[in-house]
Amino acid sequence: MGIIKAIFNIFRSLRMANILLFILMGTMVIGAIVMPLFPSYRRINTTSLFSWLSVTPLRETWWLYIAILIVALLVINTIFCTVEALIKKDRNRRWPLVISPQLIHLGFAFIMLAHLLSSYMAMQGFVMLNEGGGIRFSNGDTLYLKRIEYQLQRGYITDMKAEIAYSDNRGITKRLISAPNRPAFIRGTGVYLKDVEVMPARRALLQISYDPGARWALVGGILFIIGTTLLVILKIRQEAV
Amino acid sequence: MILLFIQPLLYGAALLWEKALFAAITVQAGYLLYRGVTLGRLPLVGLHDTLLFLSLSTAVLSIPFWVRIRPRKGFFRLTAVASLLFSLLGMLSRPSMMPLPPVLKTFWFELHVVLSFLSYGLFGIAAVLGVIFLLNRDAAMGRMMESLQYRAVLTGYLLFSLSMIFGGIWAYFAWGSYWLWTPKELWTTLLWLTYTLYLHLRFRPYWRGARIATIGIAGYGVVLFTYLGVGLLMKSSHSF
Numbered sequence: 001m002g003i004i005k006a007i008f009n010i011f012r013s014l015r016m017a018n019i020l021l022f023i024l025m026g027t028m029v030i031g032a033i034v035m036p037l038f039p040s041y042r043r044i045n046t047t048s049l050f051s052w053l054s055v056t057p058l059r060e061t062w063w064l065y066i067a068i069l070i071v072a073l074l075v076i077n078t079i080f081c082t083v084e085a086l087i088k089k090d091r092n093r094r095w096p097l098v099i100s101p102q103l104i105h106l107g108f109a110f111i112m113l114a115h116l117l118s119s120y121m122a123m124q125g126f127v128m129l130n131e132g133g134g135i136r137f138s139n140g141d142t143l144y145l146k147r148i149e150y151q152l153q154r155g156y157i158t159d160m161k162a163e164i165a166y167s168d169n170r171g172i173t174k175r176l177i178s179a180p181n182r183p184a185f186i187r188g189t190g191v192y193l194k195d196v197e198v199m200p201a202r203r204a205l206l207q208i209s210y211d212p213g214a215r216w217a218l219v220g221g222i223l224f225i226i227g228t229t230l231l232v233i234l235k236i237r238q239e240a241v
Numbered sequence: 242m243i244l245l246f247i248q249p250l251l252y253g254a255a256l257l258w259e260k261a262l263f264a265a266i267t268v269q270a271g272y273l274l275y276r277g278v279t280l281g282r283l284p285l286v287g288l289h290d291t292l293l294f295l296s297l298s299t300a301v302l303s304i305p306f307w308v309r310i311r312p313r314k315g316f317f318r319l320t321a322v323a324s325l326l327f328s329l330l331g332m333l334s335r336p337s338m339m340p341l342p343p344v345l346k347t348f349w350f351e352l353h354v355v356l357s358f359l360s361y362g363l364f365g366i367a368a369v370l371g372v373i374f375l376l377n378r379d380a381a382m383g384r385m386m387e388s389l390q391y392r393a394v395l396t397g398y399l400l401f402s403l404s405m406i407f408g409g410i411w412a413y414f415a416w417g418s419y420w421l422w423t424p425k426e427l428w429t430t431l432l433w434l435t436y437t438l439y440l441h442l443r444f445r446p447y448w449r450g451a452r453i454a455t456i457g458i459a460g461y462g463v464v465l466f467t468y469l470g471v472g473l474l475m476k477s478s479h480s481f
Contacts (some may be wrong), residue, residue, distance in 0.1 A: 209417025
């Protein structure tokens, strides 16, 4: 029991949080320096993080493993800190002041959960389709590029959109529009219009992406902002000059 | 165009006559408004626009602090010098007249950029307050500076966190993922971690006072490198 309590005390401590944050900052600096040095990092955003890590040499990725470990410890620290704060319930403090940092911690934990999901399960692929052409996937579904439209201003493309059709293996077809910042979603997978070409043929570069962490990151972000807003209001009132 | 050349002069004049700051703010806001109307969008793309917006943010956000600080000359001069410097650098950068690429045509991008630069303005003010704290020998004045620095950092932290979340939403709709592994994103996270550390360290009495004030100053170094250093030196979605 004594050992468990000692571990709990170490992991819940503010000192531990500060040390972990400091080490994480160090790994981020190393990462920012290392990333441009190795060509393998050009592919890091084209697949899930863990898939990329599995095929990339350790001498290029060691800092990422340290960062992942530190983030995991920070999440544990955050959860322990929150559990302790909620159990203690200091009677002298107003409950919004107790609850707001815990909302921030919860938001952070959700965002990290989102990163974990994305790092495992995110998928991404690119396909160049001619207008009127299509591509059949391994599950029998087919994606067609029906039509592309674009606007030019002084030689620059200022707007574009693509009309796509998606037929599933039961023959049900959906017609959708994809444009920059307005992807077409098909069962949680986004079809993103990346570029259009008119010469030598009218065609479009489409990106097909699945990011299962996105909705959890949004939940985490909302909790984080609610907690931080509450804390700002309360702390600014408290910090009387 | 004349507005562009007048604004640094007015920031310079504000060093001698405080009320010139309001004229500088008005002229600079007028210039950005003119650019916005001319371009038909928020003028927040490229170094020219963002430096001027940073200058304006620093000046405008310093006002609530300025009215609380007595004596305020030191604070006022340092923030005016920061705004003057950003204004001059902005003037020296070539304004972007190109039409906006389709991927930047979304209010998520606009919110992301506006909130980033407002938070940078507040982090700059926090750094100025830290410098005054370190130069000051008066204990009561020091306590006030530290408390004001904390408020500036906390509010900046909220705006910066919001900016990161809006940036994530934009990235998801534009690139299919709310997070991209690029040096810029790492530096942005580093910046966020720096101020997270600041807010956590301040809970510990050992770090209060000169130590936390110094971290508030160092944090602004990370802000400037994340904005200018990474934007100019490294290739990313945020390159200038």
